[in-house]
Amino acid sequence: MHSENDKYFSKTIEKGLLILSLFDRDHSKRSLSEISQITGINKTSVFRFVNTLIELGYLRKNSSNRLIRLGPKSFVLGQNFFHGYDLLQGVKPIIDKTSIQHNVSIDSALLFGRSLISLYRREHPSLIYSRLPILMDDLHARALGKAVLANLESEELTEILKSLRLTKLTPKTITKKKDLLNDLKATRSRGYSVNNEEYFPGMIFIGAPLSNYNTKVVAGAVSLGFRAAEFPLSIIERNYTGILTKMASELSAIITSLDA
Amino acid sequence: MHSENDKYFSKTIEKGLLILSLFDRDHSKRSLSEISQITGINKTSVFRFVNTLIELGYLRKNSSNRLIRLGPKSFVLGQNFFHGYDLLQGVKPIIDKTSIQHNVSIDSALLFGRSLISLYRREHPSLIYSRLPILMDDLHARALGKAVLANLESEELTEILKSLRLTKLTPKTITKKKDLLNDLKATRSRGYSVNNEEYFPGMIFIGAPLSNYNTKVVAGAVSLGFRAAEFPLSIIERNYTGILTKMASELSAIITSLDA
Protein backbone atom coordinates (compact mmCIF):
# COMPACT_ATOMS: atom_id res chain seq x y z
CA MET A 1 0.00 0.00 0.00
CA HIS A 2 1.31 3.42 -0.89
CA SER A 3 1.38 6.01 1.79
CA GLU A 4 1.56 9.19 -0.23
CA ASN A 5 1.40 12.46 1.56
CA ASP A 6 1.00 14.03 -1.81
CA LYS A 7 -1.73 16.56 -1.91
CA TYR A 8 -2.66 15.53 -5.40
CA PHE A 9 -3.19 11.89 -4.65
CA SER A 10 -6.55 10.23 -4.28
CA LYS A 11 -6.58 7.54 -1.65
CA THR A 12 -10.04 6.49 -2.69
CA ILE A 13 -8.90 5.59 -6.17
CA GLU A 14 -5.96 3.75 -4.72
CA LYS A 15 -8.30 1.68 -2.61
CA GLY A 16 -10.69 1.00 -5.43
CA LEU A 17 -7.94 -0.33 -7.63
CA LEU A 18 -6.46 -2.26 -4.77
CA ILE A 19 -9.76 -4.06 -4.37
CA LEU A 20 -10.05 -4.76 -8.08
CA SER A 21 -6.52 -6.06 -8.26
CA LEU A 22 -7.37 -8.77 -5.73
CA PHE A 23 -9.17 -10.66 -8.46
CA ASP A 24 -7.04 -12.78 -10.75
CA ARG A 25 -6.55 -16.23 -12.17
CA ASP A 26 -6.18 -17.79 -8.75
CA HIS A 27 -8.80 -15.72 -6.94
CA SER A 28 -11.97 -15.48 -8.94
CA LYS A 29 -14.25 -15.10 -5.92
CA ARG A 30 -13.84 -13.30 -2.63
CA SER A 31 -16.03 -12.27 0.25
CA LEU A 32 -16.48 -8.79 1.67
CA SER A 33 -14.73 -9.51 4.94
CA GLU A 34 -11.91 -11.24 3.13
CA ILE A 35 -11.37 -8.11 1.06
CA SER A 36 -11.49 -6.00 4.18
CA GLN A 37 -8.91 -8.18 5.90
CA ILE A 38 -6.49 -8.34 3.00
CA THR A 39 -6.60 -4.67 2.13
CA GLY A 40 -6.87 -3.36 5.66
CA ILE A 41 -9.74 -1.15 4.56
CA ASN A 42 -12.57 -0.86 7.01
CA LYS A 43 -15.64 -2.98 6.42
CA THR A 44 -18.04 -0.15 5.69
CA SER A 45 -15.71 1.40 3.18
CA VAL A 46 -15.16 -1.92 1.49
CA PHE A 47 -18.90 -2.30 1.32
CA ARG A 48 -19.21 1.12 -0.29
CA PHE A 49 -16.42 0.54 -2.77
CA VAL A 50 -17.51 -2.95 -3.70
CA ASN A 51 -21.06 -1.72 -4.09
CA THR A 52 -19.79 1.00 -6.39
CA LEU A 53 -17.79 -1.46 -8.47
CA ILE A 54 -20.83 -3.72 -8.72
CA GLU A 55 -23.09 -0.93 -9.88
CA LEU A 56 -20.53 0.02 -12.48
CA GLY A 57 -20.27 -3.59 -13.67
CA TYR A 58 -16.63 -4.16 -12.70
CA LEU A 59 -17.66 -6.69 -10.10
CA ARG A 60 -20.74 -8.83 -9.60
CA LYS A 61 -22.20 -10.48 -6.55
CA ASN A 62 -23.73 -13.90 -6.28
CA SER A 63 -27.12 -13.24 -4.81
CA SER A 64 -27.27 -16.43 -2.75
CA ASN A 65 -23.82 -16.78 -1.25
CA ARG A 66 -22.81 -13.10 -1.63
CA LEU A 67 -19.44 -13.97 -3.09
CA ILE A 68 -17.95 -11.31 -5.29
CA ARG A 69 -16.47 -11.92 -8.72
CA LEU A 70 -15.22 -9.95 -11.68
CA GLY A 71 -17.92 -8.38 -13.81
CA PRO A 72 -18.16 -7.89 -17.56
CA LYS A 73 -16.79 -4.36 -17.44
CA SER A 74 -13.55 -5.67 -15.98
CA PHE A 75 -13.34 -8.17 -18.77
CA VAL A 76 -13.72 -5.43 -21.35
CA LEU A 77 -11.28 -3.19 -19.51
CA GLY A 78 -8.79 -6.03 -19.37
CA GLN A 79 -8.87 -6.53 -23.09
CA ASN A 80 -8.59 -2.81 -23.72
CA PHE A 81 -5.58 -2.62 -21.44
CA PHE A 82 -3.98 -5.52 -23.18
CA HIS A 83 -4.51 -4.21 -26.68
CA GLY A 84 -3.97 -0.60 -25.74
CA TYR A 85 -0.60 -1.10 -24.11
CA ASP A 86 1.65 0.57 -26.61
CA LEU A 87 4.83 -1.07 -25.38
CA LEU A 88 3.38 -4.47 -26.18
CA GLN A 89 2.20 -3.36 -29.58
CA GLY A 90 5.59 -1.85 -30.32
CA VAL A 91 7.59 -4.82 -29.16
CA LYS A 92 5.47 -7.58 -30.67
CA PRO A 93 6.33 -7.17 -34.39
CA ILE A 94 10.06 -7.09 -33.71
CA ILE A 95 9.97 -10.19 -31.56
CA ASP A 96 7.73 -12.01 -34.01
CA LYS A 97 10.01 -11.14 -36.90
CA THR A 98 13.16 -12.26 -35.09
CA SER A 99 11.54 -15.43 -33.83
CA ILE A 100 10.41 -16.48 -37.28
CA GLN A 101 13.60 -15.46 -38.99
CA HIS A 102 15.92 -17.36 -36.68
CA ASN A 103 13.59 -20.03 -35.44
CA VAL A 104 14.03 -19.26 -31.76
CA SER A 105 11.90 -18.80 -28.66
CA ILE A 106 11.92 -15.28 -27.33
CA ASP A 107 10.75 -13.84 -24.04
CA SER A 108 10.63 -10.24 -22.92
CA ALA A 109 9.87 -8.41 -19.72
CA LEU A 110 9.68 -4.96 -18.22
CA LEU A 111 11.13 -3.88 -14.93
CA PHE A 112 8.52 -2.45 -12.62
CA GLY A 113 9.54 -1.74 -9.07
CA ARG A 114 11.32 -4.82 -7.85
CA SER A 115 9.86 -7.34 -10.20
CA LEU A 116 9.69 -8.12 -13.86
CA ILE A 117 6.49 -8.05 -15.81
CA SER A 118 6.22 -10.55 -18.61
CA LEU A 119 5.61 -8.46 -21.70
CA TYR A 120 5.53 -10.74 -24.70
CA ARG A 121 6.64 -14.27 -25.34
CA ARG A 122 6.91 -16.04 -28.64
CA GLU A 123 7.71 -19.69 -28.60
CA HIS A 124 9.26 -21.82 -31.20
CA PRO A 125 6.39 -24.22 -32.05
CA SER A 126 7.97 -27.33 -30.58
CA LEU A 127 8.54 -25.79 -27.16
CA ILE A 128 5.73 -25.34 -24.75
CA TYR A 129 6.14 -24.43 -21.15
CA SER A 130 3.46 -24.64 -18.58
CA ARG A 131 1.62 -21.57 -17.35
CA LEU A 132 4.23 -18.95 -16.72
CA PRO A 133 3.76 -16.06 -14.35
CA ILE A 134 2.86 -12.54 -15.41
CA LEU A 135 4.90 -11.16 -12.56
CA MET A 136 8.31 -12.75 -12.20
CA ASP A 137 10.17 -12.73 -8.94
CA ASP A 138 13.06 -15.13 -9.34
CA LEU A 139 15.33 -12.62 -11.02
CA HIS A 140 18.46 -14.43 -9.88
CA ALA A 141 17.54 -17.57 -11.79
CA ARG A 142 16.54 -16.05 -15.10
CA ALA A 143 18.40 -14.63 -18.04
CA LEU A 144 15.89 -11.78 -18.11
CA GLY A 145 16.42 -11.04 -14.45
CA LYS A 146 20.19 -11.15 -14.57
CA ALA A 147 20.32 -8.95 -17.66
CA VAL A 148 18.34 -6.32 -15.79
CA LEU A 149 20.16 -6.64 -12.48
CA ALA A 150 23.56 -6.41 -14.13
CA ASN A 151 22.72 -3.02 -15.56
CA LEU A 152 21.11 -1.30 -12.61
CA GLU A 153 22.76 1.47 -10.65
CA SER A 154 24.54 0.04 -7.64
CA GLU A 155 22.17 1.67 -5.16
CA GLU A 156 19.10 0.28 -6.84
CA LEU A 157 20.76 -3.11 -7.19
CA THR A 158 21.55 -3.41 -3.50
CA GLU A 159 18.02 -2.28 -2.73
CA ILE A 160 16.55 -5.02 -4.88
CA LEU A 161 19.03 -7.64 -3.72
CA LYS A 162 18.00 -6.94 -0.17
CA SER A 163 14.51 -8.25 -0.79
CA LEU A 164 15.46 -10.89 -3.35
CA ARG A 165 15.35 -14.43 -2.05
CA LEU A 166 17.79 -16.67 -3.88
CA THR A 167 15.48 -19.65 -4.06
CA LYS A 168 17.00 -22.85 -5.39
CA LEU A 169 14.95 -23.90 -8.42
CA THR A 170 17.33 -26.37 -10.03
CA PRO A 171 20.70 -27.87 -9.02
CA LYS A 172 22.40 -25.11 -10.99
CA THR A 173 20.54 -22.15 -9.51
CA ILE A 174 22.82 -19.51 -8.01
CA THR A 175 21.95 -19.31 -4.34
CA LYS A 176 24.81 -17.27 -2.87
CA LYS A 177 24.80 -13.52 -3.12
CA LYS A 178 28.52 -13.44 -3.82
CA ASP A 179 28.15 -15.84 -6.74
CA LEU A 180 25.31 -13.79 -8.07
CA LEU A 181 27.34 -10.59 -7.93
CA ASN A 182 30.17 -12.27 -9.80
CA ASP A 183 27.74 -13.49 -12.41
CA LEU A 184 26.31 -10.02 -12.79
CA LYS A 185 29.76 -8.53 -13.21
CA ALA A 186 30.52 -11.09 -15.94
CA THR A 187 27.16 -10.35 -17.50
CA ARG A 188 27.86 -6.67 -17.66
CA SER A 189 31.23 -7.05 -19.33
CA ARG A 190 29.91 -9.71 -21.73
CA GLY A 191 26.90 -7.63 -22.68
CA TYR A 192 24.48 -10.50 -22.21
CA SER A 193 23.34 -12.78 -19.39
CA VAL A 194 23.37 -16.56 -19.35
CA ASN A 195 20.91 -18.83 -17.60
CA ASN A 196 22.38 -22.30 -17.86
CA GLU A 197 19.62 -24.58 -16.56
CA GLU A 198 19.27 -22.42 -13.48
CA TYR A 199 15.55 -21.88 -13.79
CA PHE A 200 14.32 -24.90 -15.64
CA PRO A 201 16.33 -28.12 -16.08
CA GLY A 202 17.31 -28.73 -19.66
CA MET A 203 16.77 -25.13 -20.78
CA ILE A 204 19.42 -22.54 -21.53
CA PHE A 205 18.59 -18.87 -21.97
CA ILE A 206 20.64 -15.85 -22.93
CA GLY A 207 19.35 -12.38 -22.15
CA ALA A 208 20.12 -8.76 -22.91
CA PRO A 209 18.95 -5.59 -21.20
CA LEU A 210 16.55 -3.09 -22.74
CA SER A 211 17.02 0.52 -21.88
CA ASN A 212 15.70 3.94 -22.55
CA TYR A 213 18.42 5.64 -24.57
CA ASN A 214 17.46 9.08 -23.34
CA THR A 215 17.39 8.44 -19.63
CA LYS A 216 19.96 5.61 -19.76
CA VAL A 217 17.72 3.67 -17.41
CA VAL A 218 17.19 -0.08 -17.69
CA ALA A 219 13.61 -0.73 -18.68
CA GLY A 220 13.55 -4.50 -19.06
CA ALA A 221 15.15 -7.38 -20.91
CA VAL A 222 14.78 -9.88 -23.76
CA SER A 223 15.93 -13.45 -23.85
CA LEU A 224 16.35 -16.35 -26.24
CA GLY A 225 15.62 -19.86 -25.04
CA PHE A 226 17.10 -23.19 -26.14
CA ARG A 227 16.91 -26.84 -25.20
CA ALA A 228 20.25 -27.76 -23.72
CA ALA A 229 20.14 -31.14 -25.45
CA GLU A 230 19.97 -29.55 -28.87
CA PHE A 231 22.11 -26.48 -28.33
CA PRO A 232 25.21 -26.59 -26.15
CA LEU A 233 26.04 -23.27 -24.57
CA SER A 234 29.14 -22.81 -26.72
CA ILE A 235 27.08 -23.04 -29.91
CA ILE A 236 24.51 -20.61 -28.54
CA GLU A 237 27.15 -18.07 -27.59
CA ARG A 238 28.80 -18.35 -30.98
CA ASN A 239 25.66 -18.14 -33.13
CA TYR A 240 22.98 -16.28 -31.21
CA THR A 241 24.43 -13.49 -29.12
CA GLY A 242 24.60 -11.23 -32.16
CA ILE A 243 20.94 -11.85 -32.92
CA LEU A 244 20.08 -11.17 -29.30
CA THR A 245 21.92 -7.88 -28.97
CA LYS A 246 20.68 -6.64 -32.31
CA MET A 247 17.10 -7.33 -31.29
CA ALA A 248 17.73 -5.72 -27.91
CA SER A 249 18.86 -2.50 -29.53
CA GLU A 250 15.83 -2.46 -31.82
CA LEU A 251 13.56 -2.94 -28.84
CA SER A 252 15.38 -0.30 -26.83
CA ALA A 253 14.84 2.15 -29.66
CA ILE A 254 11.12 1.45 -29.55
CA ILE A 255 10.98 1.88 -25.80
CA THR A 256 12.90 5.11 -26.04
CA SER A 257 10.58 6.50 -28.68
CA LEU A 258 7.48 5.62 -26.68
CA ASP A 259 8.74 6.79 -23.33
CA ALA A 260 10.52 9.84 -24.75
CA MET B 1 -21.93 8.57 -16.62
CA HIS B 2 -23.92 7.13 -13.76
CA SER B 3 -25.72 9.52 -11.53
CA GLU B 4 -26.30 7.39 -8.48
CA ASN B 5 -27.87 8.99 -5.47
CA ASP B 6 -26.93 5.88 -3.63
CA LYS B 7 -25.37 6.59 -0.33
CA TYR B 8 -23.06 3.66 -0.72
CA PHE B 9 -21.60 4.70 -3.99
CA SER B 10 -18.19 6.28 -4.47
CA LYS B 11 -18.13 8.86 -7.20
CA THR B 12 -14.39 9.10 -6.93
CA ILE B 13 -13.93 5.48 -7.89
CA GLU B 14 -16.36 5.93 -10.73
CA LYS B 15 -14.29 8.81 -12.04
CA GLY B 16 -11.02 6.99 -11.67
CA LEU B 17 -12.26 4.04 -13.67
CA LEU B 18 -13.88 6.32 -16.20
CA ILE B 19 -10.49 7.88 -16.81
CA LEU B 20 -8.75 4.53 -17.07
CA SER B 21 -11.35 3.21 -19.47
CA LEU B 22 -10.53 5.99 -21.93
CA PHE B 23 -7.38 4.13 -22.88
CA ASP B 24 -7.73 1.34 -25.40
CA ARG B 25 -6.49 0.00 -28.70
CA ASP B 26 -7.47 3.15 -30.56
CA HIS B 27 -6.48 5.64 -27.88
CA SER B 28 -3.11 4.84 -26.44
CA LYS B 29 -2.25 8.43 -25.54
CA ARG B 30 -4.35 11.30 -24.27
CA SER B 31 -3.75 14.74 -22.80
CA LEU B 32 -5.03 16.04 -19.48
CA SER B 33 -7.41 18.55 -21.00
CA GLU B 34 -8.70 15.96 -23.43
CA ILE B 35 -9.53 13.70 -20.50
CA SER B 36 -11.20 16.57 -18.72
CA GLN B 37 -13.31 17.40 -21.76
CA ILE B 38 -14.40 13.86 -22.50
CA THR B 39 -15.24 12.93 -18.95
CA GLY B 40 -16.63 16.29 -17.90
CA ILE B 41 -14.51 16.14 -14.77
CA ASN B 42 -12.94 19.39 -13.72
CA LYS B 43 -9.32 19.96 -14.68
CA THR B 44 -7.92 19.98 -11.17
CA SER B 45 -9.65 16.75 -10.28
CA VAL B 46 -8.44 15.12 -13.45
CA PHE B 47 -4.97 16.27 -12.54
CA ARG B 48 -5.31 14.72 -9.10
CA PHE B 49 -6.72 11.45 -10.38
CA VAL B 50 -4.28 11.11 -13.23
CA ASN B 51 -1.46 11.91 -10.86
CA THR B 52 -2.72 9.19 -8.56
CA LEU B 53 -2.93 6.68 -11.36
CA ILE B 54 0.58 7.56 -12.47
CA GLU B 55 2.01 7.15 -8.98
CA LEU B 56 0.31 3.79 -8.74
CA GLY B 57 1.71 2.73 -12.13
CA TYR B 58 -1.61 2.42 -13.94
CA LEU B 59 -0.72 5.32 -16.20
CA ARG B 60 2.53 6.95 -17.21
CA LYS B 61 3.35 10.40 -18.51
CA ASN B 62 5.76 11.32 -21.24
CA SER B 63 8.03 13.85 -19.62
CA SER B 64 8.53 15.95 -22.74
CA ASN B 65 5.10 16.19 -24.31
CA ARG B 66 3.08 15.33 -21.19
CA LEU B 67 0.94 12.84 -22.98
CA ILE B 68 -0.54 10.14 -20.82
CA ARG B 69 -0.46 6.42 -21.61
CA LEU B 70 -1.23 3.15 -19.94
CA GLY B 71 1.34 2.00 -17.39
CA PRO B 72 2.64 -1.46 -16.56
CA LYS B 73 0.18 -1.97 -13.71
CA SER B 74 -2.71 -1.65 -16.14
CA PHE B 75 -1.10 -4.24 -18.33
CA VAL B 76 -0.84 -6.64 -15.42
CA LEU B 77 -4.36 -5.85 -14.28
CA GLY B 78 -5.63 -6.45 -17.79
CA GLN B 79 -4.14 -9.90 -17.92
CA ASN B 80 -5.43 -10.73 -14.48
CA PHE B 81 -8.92 -9.64 -15.48
CA PHE B 82 -8.75 -11.70 -18.61
CA HIS B 83 -7.55 -14.85 -16.92
CA GLY B 84 -9.58 -14.30 -13.80
CA TYR B 85 -12.89 -13.89 -15.54
CA ASP B 86 -14.62 -17.09 -14.53
CA LEU B 87 -17.27 -16.95 -17.24
CA LEU B 88 -14.56 -17.06 -19.87
CA GLN B 89 -12.76 -19.88 -18.14
CA GLY B 90 -15.99 -21.82 -17.82
CA VAL B 91 -17.10 -21.29 -21.38
CA LYS B 92 -13.79 -21.86 -23.13
CA PRO B 93 -13.43 -25.65 -22.75
CA ILE B 94 -16.95 -26.30 -23.98
CA ILE B 95 -16.51 -24.12 -27.03
CA ASP B 96 -13.10 -25.57 -27.78
CA LYS B 97 -14.43 -29.09 -27.52
CA THR B 98 -17.41 -28.43 -29.77
CA SER B 99 -15.31 -26.56 -32.30
CA ILE B 100 -12.80 -29.37 -32.62
CA GLN B 101 -15.38 -32.12 -32.61
CA HIS B 102 -17.54 -30.64 -35.38
CA ASN B 103 -14.96 -28.58 -37.16
CA VAL B 104 -16.85 -25.30 -36.88
CA SER B 105 -16.18 -21.68 -35.99
CA ILE B 106 -17.86 -20.58 -32.80
CA ASP B 107 -18.45 -17.17 -31.32
CA SER B 108 -19.98 -16.24 -28.00
CA ALA B 109 -21.01 -13.05 -26.29
CA LEU B 110 -22.55 -11.72 -23.09
CA LEU B 111 -25.30 -9.18 -22.85
CA PHE B 112 -24.27 -6.17 -20.81
CA GLY B 113 -26.59 -3.23 -20.81
CA ARG B 114 -27.50 -2.56 -24.38
CA SER B 115 -24.55 -4.15 -26.04
CA LEU B 116 -22.93 -7.49 -26.42
CA ILE B 117 -19.48 -8.23 -25.10
CA SER B 118 -17.46 -10.66 -27.14
CA LEU B 119 -16.60 -13.43 -24.73
CA TYR B 120 -14.73 -16.14 -26.59
CA ARG B 121 -14.25 -16.95 -30.22
CA ARG B 122 -12.79 -20.07 -31.71
CA GLU B 123 -12.22 -20.12 -35.41
CA HIS B 124 -11.96 -23.01 -37.71
CA PRO B 125 -8.34 -22.68 -38.93
CA SER B 126 -9.14 -21.73 -42.50
CA LEU B 127 -11.34 -18.79 -41.55
CA ILE B 128 -9.81 -15.57 -40.40
CA TYR B 129 -11.74 -12.38 -39.94
CA SER B 130 -10.21 -9.03 -39.46
CA ARG B 131 -10.04 -7.38 -36.06
CA LEU B 132 -13.44 -7.84 -34.51
CA PRO B 133 -14.81 -5.59 -31.81
CA ILE B 134 -14.89 -6.42 -28.13
CA LEU B 135 -18.12 -4.52 -27.75
CA MET B 136 -20.66 -5.29 -30.42
CA ASP B 137 -23.39 -2.86 -31.30
CA ASP B 138 -24.96 -4.10 -34.50
CA LEU B 139 -27.24 -6.55 -32.79
CA HIS B 140 -29.76 -6.50 -35.63
CA ALA B 141 -27.21 -7.83 -38.10
CA ARG B 142 -25.76 -10.66 -36.08
CA ALA B 143 -26.88 -14.12 -35.13
CA LEU B 144 -25.66 -13.45 -31.60
CA GLY B 145 -27.61 -10.23 -31.40
CA LYS B 146 -30.82 -11.63 -32.76
CA ALA B 147 -30.66 -14.66 -30.50
CA VAL B 148 -30.47 -12.34 -27.52
CA LEU B 149 -33.06 -9.85 -28.70
CA ALA B 150 -35.56 -12.58 -29.51
CA ASN B 151 -35.52 -13.78 -25.94
CA LEU B 152 -35.71 -10.52 -24.02
CA GLU B 153 -38.77 -9.36 -22.16
CA SER B 154 -40.86 -7.10 -24.34
CA GLU B 155 -40.15 -4.03 -22.21
CA GLU B 156 -36.43 -4.50 -22.33
CA LEU B 157 -36.61 -5.24 -26.02
CA THR B 158 -38.41 -2.02 -26.89
CA GLU B 159 -35.96 -0.16 -24.71
CA ILE B 160 -33.01 -1.55 -26.60
CA LEU B 161 -34.67 -1.19 -29.99
CA LYS B 162 -35.19 2.46 -29.27
CA SER B 163 -31.47 3.12 -29.25
CA LEU B 164 -30.53 0.51 -31.84
CA ARG B 165 -29.65 1.93 -35.23
CA LEU B 166 -30.39 -0.52 -37.99
CA THR B 167 -27.27 0.21 -39.99
CA LYS B 168 -27.05 -1.44 -43.40
CA LEU B 169 -23.89 -3.52 -43.44
CA THR B 170 -24.56 -5.75 -46.43
CA PRO B 171 -27.32 -5.88 -49.06
CA LYS B 172 -29.13 -8.43 -46.90
CA THR B 173 -29.01 -6.54 -43.62
CA ILE B 174 -32.41 -6.02 -42.03
CA THR B 175 -32.98 -2.28 -41.85
CA LYS B 176 -36.66 -1.98 -41.05
CA LYS B 177 -37.89 -2.37 -37.51
CA LYS B 178 -40.93 -4.31 -38.64
CA ASP B 179 -38.81 -6.83 -40.52
CA LEU B 180 -36.57 -7.17 -37.52
CA LEU B 181 -39.52 -7.87 -35.22
CA ASN B 182 -40.78 -10.54 -37.60
CA ASP B 183 -37.35 -12.10 -37.73
CA LEU B 184 -37.18 -12.10 -33.93
CA LYS B 185 -40.57 -13.77 -33.69
CA ALA B 186 -39.44 -16.46 -36.11
CA THR B 187 -36.21 -16.81 -34.17
CA ARG B 188 -38.07 -17.36 -30.93
CA SER B 189 -40.32 -20.07 -32.30
CA ARG B 190 -37.45 -21.74 -34.15
CA GLY B 191 -35.21 -21.69 -31.08
CA TYR B 192 -32.25 -20.29 -33.00
CA SER B 193 -31.41 -17.18 -34.99
CA VAL B 194 -30.13 -16.97 -38.55
CA ASN B 195 -27.77 -14.39 -39.98
CA ASN B 196 -27.77 -15.00 -43.71
CA GLU B 197 -25.02 -12.73 -45.02
CA GLU B 198 -26.49 -9.82 -43.10
CA TYR B 199 -23.30 -8.86 -41.31
CA PHE B 200 -20.54 -10.04 -43.58
CA PRO B 201 -21.05 -10.99 -47.23
CA GLY B 202 -20.50 -14.68 -47.83
CA MET B 203 -20.90 -15.68 -44.21
CA ILE B 204 -23.86 -17.41 -42.63
CA PHE B 205 -24.26 -17.70 -38.86
CA ILE B 206 -26.78 -19.43 -36.65
CA GLY B 207 -27.12 -18.41 -33.03
CA ALA B 208 -28.79 -19.54 -29.83
CA PRO B 209 -29.44 -17.67 -26.60
CA LEU B 210 -27.70 -18.39 -23.32
CA SER B 211 -29.64 -17.90 -20.17
CA ASN B 212 -29.45 -18.22 -16.46
CA TYR B 213 -31.75 -21.12 -15.64
CA ASN B 214 -32.51 -19.77 -12.19
CA THR B 215 -33.47 -16.25 -13.07
CA LYS B 216 -34.69 -17.14 -16.59
CA VAL B 217 -32.85 -14.08 -17.82
CA VAL B 218 -30.99 -13.99 -21.12
CA ALA B 219 -27.29 -13.68 -20.45
CA GLY B 220 -25.81 -13.87 -23.93
CA ALA B 221 -25.58 -16.03 -27.01
CA VAL B 222 -23.44 -18.47 -28.99
CA SER B 223 -23.18 -18.78 -32.73
CA LEU B 224 -21.75 -21.05 -35.40
CA GLY B 225 -20.28 -19.52 -38.55
CA PHE B 226 -20.05 -20.93 -42.07
CA ARG B 227 -18.94 -19.80 -45.50
CA ALA B 228 -22.04 -19.53 -47.63
CA ALA B 229 -20.19 -20.96 -50.62
CA GLU B 230 -19.44 -24.19 -48.78
CA PHE B 231 -22.56 -24.53 -46.68
CA PRO B 232 -25.97 -23.57 -48.01
CA LEU B 233 -28.39 -22.50 -45.31
CA SER B 234 -30.53 -25.61 -45.77
CA ILE B 235 -27.57 -27.87 -45.03
CA ILE B 236 -26.63 -25.81 -42.00
CA GLU B 237 -30.14 -25.94 -40.59
CA ARG B 238 -30.35 -29.68 -41.14
CA ASN B 239 -26.96 -30.62 -39.70
CA TYR B 240 -25.91 -27.99 -37.21
CA THR B 241 -28.86 -26.65 -35.24
CA GLY B 242 -28.74 -29.64 -32.93
CA ILE B 243 -25.09 -29.08 -32.20
CA LEU B 244 -25.78 -25.42 -31.56
CA THR B 245 -28.64 -25.88 -29.13
CA LYS B 246 -26.85 -28.64 -27.27
CA MET B 247 -23.84 -26.43 -26.78
CA ALA B 248 -26.08 -23.53 -25.77
CA SER B 249 -27.63 -25.57 -23.01
CA GLU B 250 -24.24 -26.71 -21.74
CA LEU B 251 -23.08 -23.11 -21.66
CA SER B 252 -26.26 -21.96 -19.97
CA ALA B 253 -25.68 -24.54 -17.27
CA ILE B 254 -22.21 -23.12 -16.67
CA ILE B 255 -23.53 -19.57 -16.53
CA THR B 256 -26.24 -20.60 -14.13
CA SER B 257 -23.79 -22.32 -11.83
CA LEU B 258 -21.44 -19.33 -11.76
CA ASP B 259 -24.10 -16.70 -11.36
CA ALA B 260 -26.21 -18.78 -9.04
Place this chain on the structure above:
DNA sequence: CATCTCCGTTACTATTATAGTACCCTTATT
Protein backbone atom coordinates in the same frame (compact mmCIF):
# COMPACT_ATOMS: atom_id res chain seq x y z
C1' DC C 1 10.46 40.02 -30.80
C1' DA C 2 6.39 40.85 -28.21
C1' DT C 3 1.97 39.06 -27.41
C1' DC C 4 -1.42 35.76 -27.06
C1' DT C 5 -3.19 31.36 -26.05
C1' DC C 6 -3.35 26.92 -24.38
C1' DC C 7 -2.14 23.62 -21.15
C1' DG C 8 -0.41 21.77 -17.06
C1' DT C 9 0.21 22.84 -12.38
C1' DT C 10 -0.46 24.97 -7.76
C1' DA C 11 -3.08 27.51 -3.89
C1' DC C 12 -6.92 27.95 -1.37
C1' DT C 13 -11.44 26.99 1.08
C1' DA C 14 -16.47 25.68 1.01
C1' DT C 15 -18.57 21.72 0.38
C1' DT C 16 -18.94 16.86 0.28
C1' DA C 17 -17.46 12.23 0.90
C1' DT C 18 -15.29 8.88 3.78
C1' DA C 19 -13.80 6.49 8.12
C1' DG C 20 -15.03 4.35 11.82
C1' DT C 21 -18.03 3.04 15.56
C1' DA C 22 -22.12 1.00 16.79
C1' DC C 23 -25.87 -1.62 15.77
C1' DC C 24 -29.23 -4.65 13.28
C1' DC C 25 -30.42 -8.65 10.50
C1' DT C 26 -29.89 -12.92 8.30
C1' DT C 27 -27.85 -17.36 7.92
C1' DA C 28 -25.15 -21.12 9.38
C1' DT C 29 -23.63 -23.83 13.42
C1' DT C 30 -23.98 -26.33 17.71
Place this chain on the structure above:
DNA sequence: AATAAGGGTACTATAATAGTAACGGAGATG
Protein backbone atom coordinates in the same frame (compact mmCIF):
# COMPACT_ATOMS: atom_id res chain seq x y z
C1' DA D 1 -32.59 -22.13 21.15
C1' DA D 2 -28.35 -19.92 21.56
C1' DT D 3 -24.28 -18.30 19.40
C1' DA D 4 -21.27 -16.64 16.06
C1' DA D 5 -20.01 -14.57 11.74
C1' DG D 6 -20.80 -11.98 7.93
C1' DG D 7 -23.35 -8.59 5.44
C1' DG D 8 -25.71 -4.33 5.55
C1' DT D 9 -27.33 0.30 7.71
C1' DA D 10 -27.22 4.76 10.54
C1' DC D 11 -24.78 8.38 12.07
C1' DT D 12 -21.25 12.12 12.69
C1' DA D 13 -16.41 13.85 13.24
C1' DT D 14 -12.93 14.15 10.28
C1' DA D 15 -10.58 14.24 6.06
C1' DA D 16 -10.83 14.52 1.06
C1' DT D 17 -12.59 16.57 -3.08
C1' DA D 18 -14.59 20.21 -6.19
C1' DG D 19 -14.12 24.18 -8.17
C1' DT D 20 -12.42 28.84 -8.71
C1' DA D 21 -8.52 31.47 -9.49
C1' DA D 22 -4.21 32.31 -10.69
C1' DC D 23 0.72 31.21 -12.20
C1' DG D 24 4.29 29.84 -15.50
C1' DG D 25 6.10 27.75 -19.54
C1' DA D 26 5.80 26.36 -24.42
C1' DG D 27 4.28 27.09 -28.80
C1' DA D 28 1.79 29.86 -31.99
C1' DT D 29 0.83 34.19 -34.08
C1' DG D 30 1.29 38.63 -35.52
